[in-house]
Amino acid sequence: MSQTNAAPPQAREQWTGQVGFILSAIGSAVGLGNIWRFPGVAYENGGGAFLIPYLVALLTAGIPILFLDYAIGHRFRGSAPTAFRRLGGPRGRWLESLGWFQVAIAFVIGLYYTAVIAWALSFFVFSFDLRWGDDPEAFFLKDYLQVSDPGLSMTFVPSVLIPLALVWIATIIVLALGVAKGLQRVNVIALPVLLIAFVALVVRALFLDGAADGLNALFTPDFSALADPNVWIAAYSQIFFSLSIAFGIMVTYASYRKRRSNLTTPGLVVAFSNSSFEILAGIGVFATLGFFAFEQGVEVSELDGIAGPILSFVTFPAIVSEMPGGTIFGVLFFGALALAGFTSLVSVLQVVSAAVQEKFGLTPRSAALIIGGGSAVLSILGFSTTTGLITLDTVDQWANNIGIVASAILVTILVIWVFRRGEELRSHLNRLSTFRVGRVWVLLLAVVAPIVLGYMLIQRIITLVVDGYEGYPADYLLYFGWGTVVFLVIAAAVMTFLPWRRKPDDFTPWPAFEKEVRR
Numbered sequence: 001m002s003q004t005n006a007a008p009p010q011a012r013e014q015w016t017g018q019v020g021f022i023l024s025a026i027g028s029a030v031g032l033g034n035i036w037r038f039p040g041v042a043y044e045n046g047g048g049a050f051l052i053p054y055l056v057a058l059l060t061a062g063i064p065i066l067f068l069d070y071a072i073g074h075r076f077r078g079s080a081p082t083a084f085r086r087l088g089g090p091r092g093r094w095l096e097s098l099g100w101f102q103v104a105i106a107f108v109i110g111l112y113y114t115a116v117i118a119w120a121l122s123f124f125v126f127s128f129d130l131r132w133g134d135d136p137e138a139f140f141l142k143d144y145l146q147v148s149d150p151g152l153s154m155t156f157v158p159s160v161l162i163p164l165a166l167v168w169i170a171t172i173i174v175l176a177l178g179v180a181k182g183l184q185r186v187n188v189i190a191l192p193v194l195l196i197a198f199v200a201l202v203v204r205a206l207f208l209d210g211a212a213d214g215l216n217a218l219f220t221p222d223f224s225a226l227a228d229p230n231v232w233i234a235a236y237s238q239i240f241f242s243l244s245i246a247f248g249i250m251v252t253y254a255s256y257r258k259r260r261s262n263l264t265t266p267g268l269v270v271a272f273s274n275s276s277f278e279i280l281a282g283i284g285v286f287a288t289l290g291f292f293a294f295e296q297g298v299e300v301s302e303l304d305g306i307a308g309p310i311l312s313f314v315t316f317p318a319i320v321s322e323m324p325g326g327t328i329f330g331v332l333f334f335g336a337l338a339l340a341g342f343t344s345l346v347s348v349l350q351v352v353s354a355a356v357q358e359k360f361g362l363t364p365r366s367a368a369l370i371i372g373g374g375s376a377v378l379s380i381l382g383f384s385t386t387t388g389l390i391t392l393d394t395v396d397q398w399a400n401n402i403g404i405v406a407s408a409i410l411v412t413i414l415v416i417w418v419f420r421r422g423e424e425l426r427s428h429l430n431r432l433s434t435f436r437v438g439r440v441w442v443l444l445l446a447v448v449a450p451i452v453l454g455y456m457l458i459q460r461i462i463t464l465v466v467d468g469y470e471g472y473p474a475d476y477l478l479y480f481g482w483g484t485v486v487f488l489v490i491a492a493a494v495m496t497f498l499p500w501r502r503k504p505d506d507f508t509p510w511p512a513f514e515k516e517v518r519r
Helices: 018-029 032-036 038-044 047-076 080-088 093-126 136-144 158-206 211-219 223-227 229-242 249-255 264-296 308-322 326-360 364-383 388-418 422-432 439-467 474-497
Strands: none
Touching: 018 158, 018 249, 018 264, 018 326, 032 038, 032 229, 032 264, 032 308, 032 326, 038 047, 038 211, 038 229, 038 264, 047 080, 047 211, 047 223, 047 229, 047 249, 047 264, 047 388, 047 422, 047 439, 080 093, 080 249, 080 326, 093 158, 093 249, 093 308, 093 326, 093 364, 093 388, 093 474, 136 308, 158 264, 158 326, 158 364, 211 264, 223 229, 229 264, 229 388, 229 439, 249 326, 264 308, 308 326, 326 364, 364 388, 388 422, 388 439, 388 474, 422 439
16 A cells, blocks of 8 residues: 655654653653642542543543544644644635644743642752742742732742742653653653552541541532532543643654554543543642641641642641651642643644644754743743733633633534544544444534534633633733734644645545444
8 A cells, every 4th residue: 555745754743652752741641730729620520529520521521532643643743733734625724824823822831830830849859848838828829929019020030040040951851852762751651650659648648637528528529519610611621631632742742653553542641641630639739638627627628729739839738747757748739730731732732743843844853942941031021020920820820711711612613623633643542442433423523513612712711701811901802812822823824824845735644544334
C-alpha cells in the first residue's frame, strides 16, 4: 500500500512506545486543577452524589472528545494547525485557523502557568523553615506576592521573578531535547515520583485527628443536588478542563505515535488515571481540611479557602504549621504541586513549539529557544510584578472558560457537522485499536458535546458581562479579560495568513477510509 507524505523531509519525532505515550498523556492531564480544583468542586456540588454527574460527563463528553483529539492528530500526522488543515482538505485549508486558535490558547496558558509553578517551588523551600509564620495569608499576598491594585505594574517581585526564570530555563531545555528525550523522559521520571509523594501525603493525612470528619464532609452524598442543572454543568466543566482536551495537546501528542498504534485503550487508561488521581487528591485534601477544622474547633463547612490558589498557598501552609511533622508534609505537598504543574506545562508549550516547527521549518531546539525565550520575557513582565496574581486570575478565567470551551464547540461542529469527518475518524480509531467505538461516539460529539458546552459558554459570557469578575474594574477586565479573547482570534488569523516554509498539503491519510456498509 503506497502513501504520499510531503510534509517535512526529516522523520517525524515519535514516542519510544505506548508506555511512554501513556505516561506523557497522564502527566499532561494530571495538573494543578486535579489538586486544587476537583475537591472543592465536588464538595460544593453534592459531595459523594457529585460522582454521578462526574462519571456521566466523563463518559459522554470527556472520553469522546479525547478520542476525537487522538483520531485527528494521529490520522493527519501533525500539530493542531497542520492536522486541521489536512482534515479540511483542498476546500477547507482555512480550518488551519482553528488549529492556530488552539495554539494561541496554549501559548497564553503557558505564560501564567509557569508563575504558579514558581510559587510552588518557592513554598517548597519555605516548607523547610515554615517561613510563612502565623499568618500565611498575609505572607502569601503581602510579603511574597506583594499584591497591589489591578492595573499594569512594572514593579517586579524578586522572590517570584527568580524561581519563574528557573522554571522557564528548565522548560526550554525539555522542549529543546524533543519528544522522546525531553517530554517523555521528564514524564517517565516525574510521574512515578509525583505518585509516590502524593500517596505518602494522603496516607499521612488519613491518620490526622479529624480526618474522618473531612472525608465525611466530602463524600456524604446530597442527592437533591442532582436536580440542579448547575451541578451537572460543574461536572462537565471539571472533566473538560482536567483532561487537557480541545486546545491542541492531545492532537499534538497523538501525532507522535507510530502509524500502527492502539489509540482507544490508552485513551481509557489516561482518562481513568486522571479521574483516579482527582479522587485521590480529594481524599488527601479533605482529610487534611478535617484536621484543620478539628484544630480550629469548627465544622469543615465553616472553613474558607478550600479551592484554588488560596487553598494551596494560604490554607495548606496554615495546616502545615499546626500538624505534627508539618515540614515533611509541606515538602511533599508543594513538591507534588510543582511536579504536577511542570508535566502539564511542558505539554502545553509543546503545542506551540510543534506548530511553529512545522510552519517555519524549525528544529525542536530552535523552536524551543524562540518560543521559550519570547514566552519567558512576556511571562516575567506580566506575572512577576505586584499585579501578577490579579492578571493571572483574570487571564486564566477568560482563556479557559471562553477560549477552550469555544474551541471545543468549534471542533465538534466543524469536524462532525460541516466537514462530515465523524465516520472517517471513527473508522480510523477502530481499524487501529482494540477497544472499538460505535456510532454513538459520533452522536455524542454531534449532539451532546455542542449542547452542553454551548450552554456552559453562553452562561459564562452572560455572567462575566453582567456581573464582571471578582469586583475588578470594568476597564481592567476589558483589557486583560476580553482582550485575551481578542488576542486569541487575531493570533489565529495572523498565523494562518503567514506562508508555510513547506506546505503540508501533499498528504494521504492512512489507512484508507472505506465507509462501512450498514447491514
